Each structure stands twice: as structure tokens, then as C-alpha cells.
Amino acid sequence: MNKQIQNLYERAQKEQRLIIGLMSGTSMDGLDIALCDVTGSGTQTQIQILAFKTWAYNDDFRTKIKAVFSKRDVDLQLVCLMNEYIANVHAELINLALKEWGYKNDQIDFIASHGQTIFHSPKSLHKLTDYPNGTMQIGDGDHIAVKTGIITLSDFRQKHLAGGGEGAPLAVYGDYLIFSKESEDRVMLNIGGIANFTYLPGSLKANEIFSTDVGPGNTLMDQYVQKHYNIFYDKNSEIASSGILNEKLLSTLLNCGFFDDDFPKTTGPELFNLEYLQSAQKASATESIEKEHVMATLCHFSAETISNAIKKCFGANAAATVFMSGGGMHNPLLASLLKVKLPNSVFMSTADLGINPDAKEAVLFAVLANETLCGSPINFGQRQGVPSICMGKISLPE
Template sequence: MNKYIAKLSEISAKPERLIVGLMSGTSLDGLDIALCICGADGIEVNQFRSIPYSRELGERLSAIQSRETTKTRELTLLHTDLANYYAEAVTNALTDWTVPLEEVDLIASHGQTVYHAPSQINKGINATLQIVDGDHIAQKTGIITTSDFRQKHTAAGGEGAPLAGIFDEFVFRHETGNRLLINLGGIANLTWLPSKESGKEVITGDTGPANTLINEAMQKYFDKPFDEDGKVAASGKIHSELVRYILLEPYFRKSFPKTTGQEEFRLKYIEQLMQGHGIECTEKDLVASLTSLTAQSISRAVGEITSENFFECYVSGGGFHNNTLMGEIRERIPKAEFRDFDELGIPADAKEAVMMAFFANDLVSGEGFPIPGVTEEKIHFGKISLPG
């Protein structure tokens, strides 16, 4: 028997596993690394760090992400280059945390989404592509690596996103209280978690852009990767007409569950929309307007999925650090009691990396999960790469 198959069997039988979760979102801001202890009683974050991408790497990824056409050579090279980058980052982190490589049971790598094509933009076929090769990570670290979690979702008839709803329901759903979880990455997604005792269904989906348009505008007009603390947005004036025209886009009228990506929300399209309607605004006003667009699209989505008069709200993702964005979200969802995500036992910035560890744990030792609205059959997400 392959010794790694035997080892995988041993890992599966353990009461708990030490798993490194890796996540890089569509914001292209860097790699999140979460060292997690996963068992039947839940998931615990032992260590966490986030490593910013270099400007060069960010630009390479931006050049291929969500593009109708791209260079096949660069796509192929990044598939391997990023894997080597991930492997080195994991090795360095474990060294700093004084955790021997051989003590880690699994690495769970989401990879970098380069194109997301759900059925509404792809003639009825659900497809999504994440690069970063699991075999390279496994070979370089000597740790069994799980990856490519979204493909089973599409293979089973889902859209590949968001996966957060499954994770949120199993980890954060409360027995008696209603909760709303919002994640502000490149794209914003939310999960409505009615109390278990209510018997009501969980609702999840993407609301539209979170940071992606803001970041594009900051990079183009201010030569900065993002709007730190929302300072640029705070210095500008919201162009209400521009926001209104963007919110007329078909995606915002689609009912939940739904998913989208940067393929549908690019700064170039917003600028074409402005030109077509004769809208002029300063660069600061554009950032302010795109920030308000995120807040308004989220609040509209919340209004569509629940009429509850009170619920707790927990926000994660990079956009959580944008004070201007968070201020408007709080104003537009007055029924919510906004609470610190850390109260749920997981750091806000670590949530999606922890989610990868969660799915890896289930892949090797769990029963799988149904995909709401798609299949009641329990599905395991991810692929397994052995070190040898």
C-alpha cells in the first residue's frame, strides 16, 4: 500500500486533526494562513497570519483574473509559481510558530480564483477556475494537501459559490437567535442564519461587489492597492445618480441564492456607464460612490431575505477595516446589532482560511454536506494530493 494512503487512513481515524487552511480572495491582497485544530466538537484557530502579495505578484494575478482572454503561458506559470509561494509561506509560518511539519495532518488550499462563470453568464453551464497546484504544495512541504474545493460543487450542479453558507450553518448557527454573517472580500456575500428552533431555511449568496471596484479605482487613480480605513471615500461625495444606475443592473434584481464575480463588475464597465449617461464626478467622488454601492447593495439584499426586527450581525473580510464602508452598512441595516466577529471564536480576517480547513477535515473524516436547492445527497468538497 502507498504509505501516504495508509497515513491518510490514520489521519481520518484521529479524534482531531491539525490542518493549515489557506485562502487568497479576489481582492488579491495576499495569502491568509490559519493553523486549525479540527475535530467532532468544532474548529479552533491555533495561529493565524496574513502575508501581503508583492506589487509584482499582485499585478501578475490582476492581469489574468476575470479576463475574457488571457495569456496561456502566464496562467500556466502562475499555477506553479503560486503553489511554490504557498508552500514556502506555510513552511515559514510553521517554523515561526515552532510547529514541526510532520505534526501537521493536512494543508487545505483554496487557490486563486481566476475566472468564475455561473450559469447566468455562461448559457446554463456552471463553471469556475482556481489555480495553485496541490501536488506542488504537497511535494514541497511533505504534507498531504487538499485543494480545488469548488469543483465538486459545480460537478454536483451548484454554481461553485458561495461555499460560506455551508460552513456558516454548521459552525455559527444559533439555537435561539437569528444571525446575519457578511463577508466583505472582493465580492460581498452574506448568510442569513435563522435560529435552529425556527425551522426556517438558511439563505446565502453574493450581494455584488465589496472591495473589487473600490480597489480598482484606488489602483488606477491613486496608485494605492485599496482605500485604507475608507479615508478617500470619506473625503468624497456620493454621486447618487451613478449608484442608482449601477443598481439597475440585472444581477441586483436576481433572487437568492445567487453568485457573481469580478467578471460582471469591472471598473471599465462603470466608466462606460458614466460616459453613456453623461455622469461626471471627481476621482474621490467615484470612490465614495463605489463604497456606497457596496453598502446599498448589501442592505437591499438583507431587506429581500428577512423581515426580522432584530438579529445579530457579524462582519468579516478585508472590507471590515474600511471605516467608511462599515459606517454606512451599520446605518442602512438599523435592525441589526453589530457584534465583533471574534466573539464567534474565529478572527474576522481568518474566517475564509478556517473555512478551507473545515472542508478539508470533512473530506477525510466527515459525512459530507448537501447543497441547498441543488442536491440532498451529501457531497465532500476537495481533491487530495499526496507528497509522493
């Protein structure tokens, strides 16, 4: 047997595994690195975060990603080069984190890398009848494995596509294993660039669970302040809080077929971008309103789409237990609007369940890798968009 295959087999057989989960989202703020202690698999999975940090991307690196991000027309050579470039940067950051935390690389069993999404194109968005769902994440797993010396699982979303899904969201798999609780219906709400949630029924029946994107989280607000204020995001919603909701603009922003589609569904900045906003402003004759009023309206837009999606599941008087994660939960205006729009629901964070909300997405990929190596596909029934599969390509370091 090849010694690398033997190494993979032996590490997968361990009772206790150290797995690094990586997440770099559409907000492109940095690389989340979560070092997880994992035992068991399936519904017996136990996970503890041993260390976590977000390595903030510098402006140069972020600019390089943006040059190939969410564009139909792009320099193919640059996409090719960025696939390796991002992987090398991520590998370097992993090595630095392990040194900072006092771990040697050979102590780590596996890396689970989400990669960097540069384009997401489900059929509901591209509407090309001859073509399937598509998505692309770059940051090659082989480069990470070789540069760190650690077996790496990557490119998780392609298997989801192959199994009949849209490549997103994948949170349903990890949320079910980590956060389900008998006799308590839960909503695991993650507000990143795009907002998504997983519904976890108290019945614990996997065939009743689903995860879905619901619309923009931070993406439109971030894009707007980056263009008009030359800042990365609206810290503490200072700009949005100084503005006033424009009802005409909000109504036009909400006039989109995506919001009428059934769950589960996916979307991305390919739809919700500044062109979308500009079209809505033109249609609502709000092109001249003050920038802070635009920001206030965009924040209301995110809150409205999230709350409407939860009401779609639980009814107009939704009384859900909502556990929040992602950067959007730190937006005080957005958080307060959600509580106003869902007055009968209880809002908490995944910290109340023992998982740092900023680390949650990275942890979920560690769980996905653990299932591929040590578990088996969870039976989610025959529902469209939730294939019962294990995900992730395996890259060996030698």
C-alpha cells in the first residue's frame, strides 16, 4: 500500500482527530482557521474548538481576488494563476497559525478547505436550459497539502452538484450533526455576504431538515460602502443608523423572482450586486437620495428578506428559536430590525451552544471532512437539493 494511503487510513481510524476547518467567504474579509478536536461521526459527532483566528486579508490580496470574483467576463489566465496563488497564501497562514498556537504540522490529521468562491451559477440564475447547476471555488487542495504536509480535503461543493444539489448551502449537513436537539425546533441563521438558514426540527428526522439561502446578508451593504465611502464595511452600522428607510426603494428591491422560489434555493453576489441596486433605484426614482438613506434601506432589505423567509416556515407570527452566526450578527441595526420583525422569536447565538459564531462556518467544513473520512452519507430522503452524500476531494501531501 502506498505510504500516503496508509497514513490516511491510520489517521481516519483514530478515535480522536485534529482537523483544521478553513472558510473564506464572499465578504473576503479574511481566512477563518478553526482547529477542531473531533471524535465520533454521524449523530455521535463531538467537536471542540481548540483554537480559532481570522487572518485578515490585506488590500492587495483582496484586490487580486476581486479581479476574478463574480464576473462573467474575466481574464482566464488570472483565474488559473489565482487558483494556485490563493492556495499558497492559505497554506502559509495555516503554517503561521499552527506555529502561533504551539502545534507541529504533523500533529494535525486533516485540513478541510472551502476555498474561495469566485462564481456561483445555479440554473435558477443562469437560466440556460442545456447547462447544469454550476459553482467554482479556487484555492487548490494539492498545493495546501504539499505546502503544509497535511492531508487536505477541498472542493466540497462539486460533489453536491454531482448529487443533484445546487452546490449550496452546505450548512444543513454540519448543522444537523452538531446542533439538533430533540423536542426543540431550531433555526441556524448565518448572515454572511448571503444570508442562509438551516431548519432543524425537534423530531430529529433528517428527511424534514433543509438549508436554504434567503437573500442578501452583508453583500450589498459592503459593496456600497466600499464604492462610496472607501471603507470595507459599515462598522457598528454607523452609516445605516444615520439614515432613514426609503419605502419606495425597499419595495422595488423586494420585487425579485428569487424571493418567490421555493426552499431550498441558492443565490450570490452574481444577482445581488450594485447593478441590482442601481436598477432598483432607477425603477423607484430614488437615484438622488442621500447615501446614508440607501444604506439604511439596504439594511432593512436584508432584515426583511431574512424575516420573510422565517415566516414562510413558521407562519406570520413565527415563534422560532434562532441561533445566529456570521458577520451580520454583529451589525446592531440589522440585529435589532430582525427582533422587531420577528417579535415572537427568541434570538441567541451559536456561542450559547458552545460554538464561536465567527468560527461556525469553518467548523462545519471540518465536520464535512470528518464525515467523508469516518462517517457515511446521512439519509436526507429524496428531496431535491439535499443529496445524501459525503463531500470533498482528498489531496495527499506527497
